[in-house]
Amino acid sequence: MDSFEQVIAEILWREGYWVRTSVKVELTKEEKRQIQLPSAPRWELDVVAYKAQQNSLLVVECKSYLDSPGVKMHGFDGSNEKAAGRFKLFNKSNVRDVVFNRLRTQLAEIGxxxxxxxxxxxxxxxxxxxxxxxxxxxxxxxEQGWQFWDEFWLRDRLKSMAAGGYENQVSAVVSKLLLRGRAE
Incomplete structure (x- = not known):
């Protein structure tokens, strides 16, 4: 598991979600054919968060890109096929529908x-x-009904962690070390 994924998971946990990282979605052979990937391994989702009160799931794709130019719109607007390949769930509605339907079924079946x-x-x-x-x-x-969490979203939540009580979580400890005293 990536440390960026862990930070996102800890933030969502603090916001009342039950959270899992590196969730494997067990697509059937027929579902793999539907998405035109018949030999694909299990689909893996970076973070899945569930809020029982609303019976809602968040499926979070995590891209830290801290030492790169960053996320660009061309990964989502059809103008760069290679970049779009990094964001299959966002760019291929058929894949998204099949994976999400299987995820719903899989999670409901195990309670x-x-x-x-x-x-x-x-x-x-x-x-x-x-x-x-x-x-x-x-x-x-x-427009798509998706959520976009950038470094400002992340910074706001880390400031909140820094201002909170002691937690023995890496992201909370690092937030306190870096941000305590700086938070408004």
Whole structure:
């Protein structure tokens, strides 16, 4: 598991979600054929968070991109096929539908959620390439009904952790070390 995924999971836990990282979705042979990936291994989701009160799931794709130019709009608008390949759930509605339907079924069958939860796709990213990309990504995600969590979203939640009581979680400890005394 990636440490960025763990930070996102800890943030969601603090917000009242039951959280799992690196969730394997067991697609059937027929489902793999439906998404035109008949020999694909199990689909893996970075973070899945469940809020029982609302019977809702968040499926979070995590891209820290801390030492890169960052997430760009061309990964979502069809103008760059290679970049789009990194974001299959966002760019291939058939794949998204099949994976989410199997996830709902799989979690309900093991008692991890009530039947038929709503599912919201989210992108958590530590760096955006430009303000133009940020603006376009926010607009695109809002149009799709998805959630877009950038470094500002992350920083706000880490400040909240830093201001809170002691927790023996890496992200909470690091937040306190870096942000305590700086939080407004």
């Amino acid at each position: 991890a959620c009530s039947p038929s939860p709503s599912v919201t796709l989210c992108l958590a990213c530590g760096r955006i390439a430009s303000e133009r990309d940020r603006s376009k990504l926010k607009e695109h995600f809002a």
